[in-house]
Amino acid sequence: MVNDIKKGLKTTIMVVFVSVCQLSTTFDINAQGKMDSLQKTYLEEAGSRSTLYRGRLPRQYFTAYNxxxxxxxxxxxxxxxxxxGKLYQDVLLxxxxxxxxxxxxxxxxxxxxVPDRxxxxxxxxxxxLFVNLREIGFLSAPEGYLKVEKDGPAALFSQVRKIFRSDGLNHNNKEIGYYDPEYKEKLTTYFLxxxxxYTIKDGQVKRISARAFRKALNSQTPETPYVEEMASRWKGTTAPAGNISLTAANIKGVGLPDGYFDSETTNKEDSAPDDQATLKATYRNKIYIIGKGEGxxxxxxxxxITxxxxxxxxxxxxxxxxxxxxxxxxxxxGHFSITLPGGENVIxxxxxGKEDISLHVRLLSDGSLNVELPDKIEALEASIVSAESMANHRTTTMGIQSVSMKTMNKVPSAFGEGDILKAVLTLPGVKTVGEASGGFNVRGGSQDQNxxxxxxxxxxxxxxxxxxFSAFNPDVIDNIDLYKSAIPAEYGGRISSVLSVRTKDGDRNRFRGSAGIGLLTSRLHAxxxxxxxTSIIAAARSSYSNWLLNQLPKNSAYHGGGANFYDANLGITHHFNNxxxxxxxxxxxxxxFSFSPDSVYNYSNANFSVLFRHKGAGGGGFRINAGYDFFSNTTGISSWQSGAFNLYTDxxxxxIRSQAYNSIGQHNLAYGLDVVLYSLxxxxxxxxxxxxxxxxxxxxxxxxxxxAAYIQDNWSISEKVSVEGGIRVTSLVSLNxxxxxxxPEFRLSGRYSPLDNLSFKAGFSSMRQNIHLISNSASISPMDTWKLSDARIAPTTGWQIASGAxxxxxxxxxxxxxxxxYKHTRNALxxxxxxxLSMNPNLADELIPVFGKSYGIELMAKKSTGKLTGWASYSYSKSLFKEMGDRGYEAIAAGNWYNTPHDKPHEVKISGNYALSHRYSISANLDYSTGRPITIPMGYYESSGRFYMAYSERNSYRLPDYFRLDAALNIDPGHYKRALFHTTFTIGVYNLTGRKNAYSAFFVMEPTGVKSYMLSVFATAIPYANINILF
Amino acid sequence: MKRITTYLLACLMLSACIYPLDIQSEDNLQDILVVDGTIIIGAESTITLSRMLPLNNDGKGAFKYLTSRIEASVTLENDGGLSITKDNFPYVFDTSTADPEKSYRLTVVCAGKTYRTSWIKPMPAPKITSVDFSADDTNVFVKLSLDGTQNGLGYASAQYDAIWKFHADYVRILDYIPEDNAIVGIEDPDYTFYECWMKTIGRQQTIIDYANTGGIAKDYPLLFFPRTSNRNHYNYSILVKVRNLTEQEYRYWKQLSDTEGQASTLFSPEPANASSNLVCESDPSVKVFGYVGVSRMEYYIASIGSEYLIYGQPPRLTVIEPEDYYSYYSLGYYPITVTTGGFGWGPKSCFNCVSAGGTLQRPSFDLPKDY
Known part of the structure; x- marks a missing residue:
């Protein structure tokens, strides 16, 4: 009995020890747990198997099943x-x-x-015999273990997969019945x-049919221990000089390394790498030896990092x-480069959203290490410091906002579509002139300045x-970065901001995709x-609002109208080598669009580009990006048949954009040349x-x-201080x-971090813009055109200073x-x-060069980890124009500063997501802003038989304030990795309070006088539902 | 399916609604002078002066205010020495014999301020090729064709006057005797059959851009009216008056029409006051509205064909109880016809077209003396 108690105690201690081990390496980056007593006990009990039992607990299935x-x-x-590389016997498996x-x-x-596979x-x-063929060099083999049914150079393997299923039909078929002696008729969950x-053919592992397998199995070919010998002799790969090596045969000792639970210590292992090959580091309890030599x-x-x-x-x-x-x-x-002291390090x-990884490395000389990060699905508890927080304090860049796809999909939007621009609009300093407006404004800049x-x-x-809807299909988007200030010197051509959207490269492991069905659109991606x-990713999206409009009664004003769109994406990536x-x-x-038979509008984008990337030694490299962009706009008016016309612009x-980068000591340099050829x-x-x-x-x-040519340097002066500077020289030569x-355009920013969680930044940037949107409406409209700077239209220039804590x-x-x-521009239009502005060869005569100034303060609180995530912000800002010249009494606002159409001084934005569980979460969005400026009539008069309005100074009044609250319930798919389909549901309400936000104002002459009205686009609460199917 | 469609459409379209907007203007732009009119070479020219009304004017006094006289001195002169001054309303100038080769300008002296145009050379008129009618099941359309190739211009303004004969909707066959509270038949119903004339003077202008069509405007839609209109009872004649516009005048009227009533929609041009061609010389900061053009006018008369005539449907009459006869009569209603179960009553305009705005005397078009 005493022995039983001892055994039970040892087991309990080991379980506790292993659990603590797992917790400490996952969540606590500053683990100080030198669990001496637990470590000793574990070493005593595990003995020679202590290395083997360095793994995680097995999966749990908390339900009854057949x-x-x-x-x-x-x-x-x-x-x-x-x-x-070490054989452990007498193990229960x-x-x-x-x-x-x-x-x-x-x-x-x-x-x-579960030891790491x-x-x-x-x-x-x-x-x-169950073999991990991938681990012993058969990279074409499927993942996991394969049972050797017949060994030899043309070995035969089988692989059993159990698929966890739950179907509400109380379905139990004979596929599971025969191996479950305790079959329960009423259960709806089961393992299928x-x-x-598989077999080996020409050195590759190929799948074969069951029939071919049985035929080969029953053949007279003798069985030889081919695969078994390979697996037994496997000592790990050898890597080229400078990369990691895995030399299991050289492992000395079987105990846990001293200070294993201490992240600041390293393991003591020797290595004698010969030929080395880069492997992926996914196992954080190994020591990776980089390079050769010492000293x-x-x-x-x-x-x-992938x-x-x-x-x-x-x-x-x-x-x-x-x-x-x-x-x-x-x-x-995904490329990184970090310079560290030689010797033992923990990186x-x-x-x-990913598991925190700490790798023990021994740095002998320059080398490479590729890292794979798994998803962190258990992370509903808050980490101490999120990755983004850390980045914010350690980088010099300010005014940059990154939006993750997970965040974007949780932001409620009209009709339930995940929308990049709507997600960007939840950020402070980013505004729009109205609901369903085509563009956006950043820190007082106009829409063409992005x-x-x-x-x-x-x-x-x-x-x-x-x-x-935004132009970007959310299914293919990888990351979104918005630079509001301190724009890196590699970007140029716009005054206010850069919104960089990049697509994924495509899954390199398996085929998968998704389909989405919404109120107005559907989409498909694979x-x-x-x-x-090589990997490929393709997606398409289309609306069916046309069909809806045709369902309207014939006497409806909208019957026969049309409003539809489609877009398609394609990306192919080929890795020649690492x-x-x-x-x-x-x-x-x-x-x-056509809301009446007399007028139709359409516009289209067509873009193509190629990108070549080369990673050099020592963290350097270069990339070349070349492409072609095409944007066209057509307006068709046929209210008068003889005068019916199409107006087309494009x-x-x-x-070609090129960039080279390398590191010299504490300096990270990037420099390049860009050329853009315009034809409008x-x-x-x-x-x-x-x-x-x-x-x-x-x-x-x-x-x-x-x-344009540029150079920029990110200089890490010390842990607390870094400076980033750059210069970009841009020119424009009109071929007309x-x-x-x-x-020149100057970029300079600096960071001072007196504490790890406190930093101060300041920056200055100057920009030039040679292409201008010519529009006399508040928002992007189909009648807009673009114009390059020339002898009569000077480039728009501007500078911005910003600081932050x-x-x-x-x-x-x-x-x-x-x-x-504070931002100042010159020669804005x-x-x-x-x-x-249409078909006008003397466009410069219609335009007025203006000064622009905008200033503001943005306060933000953001929480990125834990069950409750999101942000809340308040900003106060002003955006003004003033004519540069003197047009006397014709000057706008008598030559004084006047509001831009996007001046909205007060703005409060709250966007949050609360994870009720791994699957269920609720999202909410609150948006309040001052009403946008408008020009309203001051009176009316009669002329030529009609009444006309007399207007105030431009933008001297405002629409009512804007307020909107959205909420959504998100149901993510269950984490059944073997399920063929995963379905995501989103149910929500856009404009929950049903506030009638003013989209525009108009004034009508009525018998009792002039009456003012406003048009509200989303004047009621709009419920929506969205289904996404992942396969 | 239709319910789902309706629901989806409600989300898409019907959630967009129009609501009253309470927005108070603080600026005071009252008393801005408005000068309206065109100097017609070869016909009489009328200049109208008015004042701008504040937006919050309740309208009760608006039209009376607008038509009231503004005391001013208006002078029309040309660079050949002609000078005509009118000191009293109406400011009508006989320019039927004005020299089309001279330049003209208008000066208005009002409330101590002097407003003046620059010298304006008269625009030649385009040739009106035709005025045609067409119809579908619902409407009759009037289309205008112009030929400006001789003059090499591309902007025109069209106005129209119309005259037509019509009859009342009913021949009254009943009469009411209030003393007896009785309804009796009329011995001679033809006595109550009315035929009248109507004339409208079109002051509103239609701006036509035919520069893009090489100076030829073919079948430009000028107006339309329902086939059930009383314009289609007997005949309908239209006098179309067309003049050419300078590019500056065209842009003035186009800006007004583009922003008419539409203040600050997202896709329409930002509203602004159109620049008048009058300037307050005594104080350039003083605003003035209106545009004075100088041009010749081209005229064209066309009549509608009988194939478009259609008798309109009579309005619905009220059937009332005998006890209410007198009260209806006192309200101006008359028994007109017998309907099922009672007598149909209607206002006077149902059987008396004079009450509907017509005249018994045939009017005529105002044409230049040398037309």
Whole structure:
């Protein structure tokens, strides 16, 4: 009895020990737990198996089910396992075929452990041999373990998969009945068994049919221990110089390394790497040896960080070393480079939504290490410091906002579509002139002052259906960055902001996709590998609002009208090797509107680009991006048949952008050359219909070339201080009138972080803009055109100073920030009253150069981790124009400063998401802002038989304030990784309070006088539902 | 299916609604002078002066205010020495023999301020090729065709006057005797059959841009009216008056029409006051509204064909109880016809077209003396 108690106690201690081990490495980046007593006990009990039992607990299935998740039976069978090149015998083993986990336990223990599959070569369970073919070099093999049915050079394998299913039909079919002796008729959950067969052919593992398998199995070919010998002899790969090595044969000792639970210590392992190959680091309890030799004072480690599931590169991952406080972030292609002292280091990898990884490395010389980050699905508890918080305090960049796809999909929007622009509009400092407006305004800038990039291509109208939807299909988007100030020198051409949207490269492991059905649109996307080195992603989206309008009664004003759009994306990425990648992207979109037979509008985007990336040694590299952008606009008016016309404009541009980057000591340099060739068609008038007598008339194409060169340096002076500076020289040469302009753009920002959770930043940037949106309406409209700077239209120039303080409340993970800015522009363009902007060869006569100034303060509190996430912000800002010249009594506002159409001084935005569980979450959005400026009539008069209004000064009055509250319930799919389909539901209400926000105002002459009215687009609460199917 | 469609459409379209907007203007733009009119070479020219009304005017006094006289001195002169001054309302100038080769300008002296145009050269008129009628099941359309190729211009203004004959909707066959509270038949119903004439003077102008069609405007839609209109009872004649506009005048009227009533929609041009061609010389900061053009006028008369004539449906008559006869009569209602179960009563305009605005005397178009 005493022995039983002792055994039970040991088991309990081990379970507790393992659990604590897991918790400490997952959540606590500053683990100080030197669990000496637990460690000793574990070492004593585990003995030579202490290395083997460094794993996680097995999966739990908290429901009753038919069948079982195991490969064959529930029973644990004695066997042996080759783990990390060492053979462990007398181990009880089983295989969870649902998750392909090998389960090991002591003979006396209750709880099994799942050793990391990446270090298991094979396991013999009873008389059956199960091999991890990928681990022993067969990269074409499926993931997981395969049972060797017949060994030899053309070995035969089988692989059993158990798929966890739950269907409400009380369905139990014979596929599960035969292996479940305790079959329960009423259960709706069960494990469905699937079995696949493979063989080795030409050195590759190929799948074969069951029939072929049986035929080969029954053949007279003798069985030889071919695969078994390979698995037994497997000592790990050898890597080229400078990369990690895995030399299991050289592991000395079997105990846990001293200070294993102390993140600041390292393991003592020798290595004698010969030839080395880069492997992926997904197992954080190993030691990775980089390079050769010893004695290098500093070593540069570079690599690529990808998602474990999809192999998609991950941008913005925080990489840091607590000892030296060295800090880096992966770039948008997942690449990172960090310079550390030679010798033992612990490198931490943090990304929101991913497991925190700490890798022990021994740096001998420069090398590379690729890291895969798995999802962190258990993370409903708050971490101490989120990755984004850390990045905010460690980087010099200010005014940059990144929106994750997870956040974007949770932001409620009209008709339930995940919308990038709507998510961006929840950020402070980003405004729109009205609901369903096509563009956006950043810190007082007008809509054409934002550079919208989509995989490097320029998007001139980033919306569909006049702003109800954004131009970007959320299914293909990887990351979104908005630069509001301190724009890096690599970007230029716009005064106010850069919105950079990038798509995913496509899953390199398996084919998958999604389909979405909404109130107005549906979409479909698919992605997957083509061979081992190429991946593809494609998506399409279309609206069916046309069909809806045709269902209206014929006497309805909207019957026969049309409002529809479609867009399509395609991306192909080919990895020549670990250092060279070529990607090609394509985007096509078209919008059509006609709310009466007399007028039709359509516009389209077509973009294509290729991107070549090269990773050099020592953290350097270069990339070249070239492409073509096309945007066209057509308006068709046929109220008068003889005068029916089509008005067509387009923008075509070709570009090449190149960038090289490297690190020199504490300096991270980037420099490059850009060239953009513009060709704008400002207008072509042509007859519409057979009866039109309109004469074809064309304005001359507007052509120019815009070369630019830049260099920027991010200098980490110390842990507390860093400076980023750059200069960009931009010029424009008009190919029409041969005029040219050239000027520098300066970027300078600095950071001072007296504490890890407190930082102060300041920045200055100057910008130039040579292409201008010509519009006399408040929002982007189909009649707008674009114009390049020339001899009569000077480039718009501007500068901005900004400063901010950032503070993270430790323990709560709340980031507080305050940013102030002041921006001044020169030669921005406003228009004269009654300006005719279409088909006007003398456009400069209609335009007024103006000064612009905007200033403001933005306060924000953000919480990125835990059950409750989101942000709340308040901003006060002003945005004003003033004529530069003196037009006497004709001057707008008598030559004084006047409000821009997007001046909305007060703004409160709250966006939050609360995770009720792993699957259920509720989102809410609150948006309040001052009403936008408008020009209203002051009186009326009669002239030529009609009454006309007399108007106030431009933008001297305001619409009523804007307020909107949205809420949604999000139901994420269950985390059944083997399910063929996962479905996401979103049910929500847009404009929950049903507030009648004014979209526009108009005034009508009535018998009792002039009456004012407002049009409200979403005047009631709009419920919506959205279904997304992932496969 | 239709219910779902309706629901979805409600979300898309019907949630957009129009509501009264309470917005108070603080500026005071009262008493701005409005000068309206065109100097017609070859016909009489009328200049109208008025004042701008504040927006919050309740309208009761508006029209009376607008038509009231503004004391001013209006002078029309040309660069050949002609000068005509009118000191009293109406400001009508006989320009039937004005020299089309001279330039003209208008000066208004009002309330101590002097407003003046620059010298304006008269615009030649386009040739009216035709005025045609067409119809569908619902409406009759009047279309205008112009030829401005001789003059090389591309902007025109069209106005129209119309005359037509019509009859009342009913021949009254009943009469009411209030003393006896009795309804009796009329011995001679033809006595109560009315035929009248109507004339409208079109002051509103239609702006036509035919520069894009090479100076030819073919079948430009000028107006339309329902086939059930009383314009279609007997005949309908229209006098179309067309003149050419300078580009500056065209842009003035186009800006007004583009922003008419539409203050600050997201896609329409930002509203602003159109620039008048009059300037207050005594104080340039003083605003003035209106545009004075100078041009010749082209005239064209067309009549509708009988194929468009259609008799309109009579209005519904009220059937009342005998006890209410007198009260209806006192309200101006008359028994007109017998309906099922009672007598149909209607207002006087149902059987008396003079009450409907017509005249018994045939009117005529106001044409230039040399037309």
């Amino acid at each position: 069948g079982n998740p195991f490969w064959e039976s529930k029973a644990y069978t004695p066997g042996e396992i080759m783990f990390n 089983n295989i969870d075929a649902c998750h392909m986990d090998l389960l090991c336990r002591f003979s006396n223990s209750v709880t099994p452990i 990446n270090n298991v070569q094979y396991a013999r369970i009873g008389n059956s 068994k699937e079995e696949k067969f 290098n004072p500093t070593v540069t480690l570079e690599g690529t 998602e474990l599931e999809t192999q998609e590169p991950m941008a913005g991952v925080v990489i840091f070393d607590d000892v030296t406080s060295t800090f880096e972030r992966s770039n948008r292609r 931490n990898f943090r990304a929101d 550079l919208v990039l989509f995989n490097g291509n320029t998007i001139y109208n980033p919306s569909h259906l006049f702003g109800i 992605e997957g590998p083509i061979g081992d080195k 250092k060279n990648t070529l990607s090609a992207y394509g985007y096509l979109a078209r919008d059509n 923008i075509q541009q070709g570009f 068609n400002p207008g072509k008038l042509s007859p519409r219909g057979d009866e039109s007598d309109v004469l074809i008339r064309k304005l001359d194409r507007d052509r120019a070339i815009e070369p 009138d041969k005029s040219s302009n050239i000027g 950032y503070w993270t409340l430790l323990g709560s993970g709340i980031d507080l920030s305050v940013e102030l800015y 406003d228009f004269k009253p009654g300006a005719i």
